[in-house]
Amino acid sequence: MSSSPHASPHAETLHRQLTDFMQEHVYPAEVEVAAWQNNPQTRWQPCPRIEALKALAKEAGLWNLFLPDPVHGAGLSNRDYAPMAELMGRVLWASEVFNCNAPDTGNMEVLAHFGNDSQKAEWLAPLLRGEIRSAFAMTEPDVASSDATNIALGITADGDDYVLNGRKWWITGAGDPRCAILIVMGVTDPEADKHARHSMVLVPMATPGVRVVRALEAFGFDDAPSGHMELEFRNVRVPKSSLIGSQGSGFALAQARLGPGRIHHCMRLIGLAQRALELMIERAKSRVAFGKPLGAQGMAQEMIALSHCEIAQARLLTLNAAAMLDAGGNKAAKNEIGMIKIVAPRMALQVIDRAIQLFGAEGLQHPFLPHAWAGARCLRLADGPDEVHIAALARGLLK
Structure with a gap:
């Protein structure tokens, strides 16, 4: 486009x-x-x-x-x-x-x-230069992490330090040998209001007690070299200066982080879907079945036309959400961001699936389509599953 x-x-x-x-x-x-x-x-x-x-x-x-x-x-x-x-x-x-x-x-x-200035100098500056990589450790295997207030990894104050104990999984980027720093979300104030219990701390990957348990696969893909890792934190000690923002602000920081990120994810999905459509069109022109090109078959024409419409709809919806985010911030764009998070992954999955179908058996071995499908499917869970966004959008509309 x-x-x-x-x-x-x-x-x-x-x-x-x-x-x-x-x-x-x-x-x-x-x-x-x-x-x-x-x-x-x-x-x-x-x-x-x-x-x-x-x-x-x-x-x-x-x-x-x-x-x-x-x-x-x-x-x-x-x-x-x-x-x-x-x-x-x-x-x-x-x-x-x-x-x-x-x-x-x-x-x-x-x-x-x-x-703070020290954190920016130590970690933001090399990230901006592309010298190191990072990961965001939020999701956990033992709780329903779709409800972020369930996050249970313990971050316990001990003198001038915090001590972390718990497990995280689906931590994208933690398998990369260049991953130097984790932002870890956990419980610092278990007796506080559920939206004020959590904090975020910076934990260098090399800190004693941080262990990569295993690389996780999604539909056979492990996304090396970044990977999606299960991590164990066993008596991991970091100074209190590792705290980002104020203690108890973790939930608010997570929400601030996710707004622009959802725009990015959805637009990348639209790029995936658009490329799948272009591959579909090329295939329909060049592949002959039953005496004529696939593109002359009514079913193939319907696949292509509907995919074009659905991509355009999702693109316009996402651009609108981006404009709303710019104009009024996360809160003003809440419904619009929820809509794109519901619509874009489902759209991309459908378009990519049609492309695989049009390619036939070759679609299952295609160098782009299966990996693109798996990525789109994962994003129906990443940054919040569809069901959470559907429920939140409905509540907003009912108000």
Whole structure:
């Protein structure tokens, strides 16, 4: 897609540059990156081709585009950045090339908005430079984490330190050898109101007592080298200066972190779906069945037309949510953000599934479609399952 006419001139320029960069550098690298990531001997190490592309992107000024802060980022609004997130979403690893990949983006925003000067110097600065990676440790195996007030990992004060005990899982990025820092959410005030019990603390991955239990797979994919890890925290000791914001503010920080991140996720999903549609169209033109191209079959035509409509609907809904977020913040855009979190993953899943069906048996072995489908399916759970957003949206409307 082209950037909207409502975008700022600066955003229009960056969008054109990003489009050209994707065409010239990212798409041609897909085969080489796939070979690296599929090789058991290399797949858990950073890919040299991606690292080289990051240097080119930084040199081109296509770096930290997600960050509204014009000092450290591109100074773009959520509305301006959204079409760029869509472009990056067309390739599963492309966001990292521009230092715009989750969960680092959300962690950088938390540190930028709520971190103190020392935390910014130690952790935000190298993240902004792309020198290290990070992870966000919130979800737990033993509680229903869709209700964030259930989060139970203990963060106990002990003199000048906090001591952490508990387990986390589906911690994206924690398998990357460059992952240097975790933002961990846990209970500091068990007797407080349920929305004031939790805090966030910074825990270096190298801290004694932090253990990677295992890498988790989703539909057979482990997303190396970032991975989705199960972590154990056993008597993990960090200084109280590791606290982000104030004690008891963890729930509020989590909500602040998730607003822009959901825009990013949804736009990347739209990029995935758009690319799946383009692959579907190419296949329909070139594949012959029963004496004519698939594109001449009514069922294939319906798949293509409906997919185009559904992508356009989700895109407009997400751009509207981004504009609402810019105008009034998370609270004002709550319903709009909830809607896109419900609509975009379901839309992407349906479009990608149609593409797999149109490719037939080849769709099951396609280098893009199965991984794209798995990613979209995971996002019906990540950042809150559909059911939570549906219930919250209904409550908002009923009020």
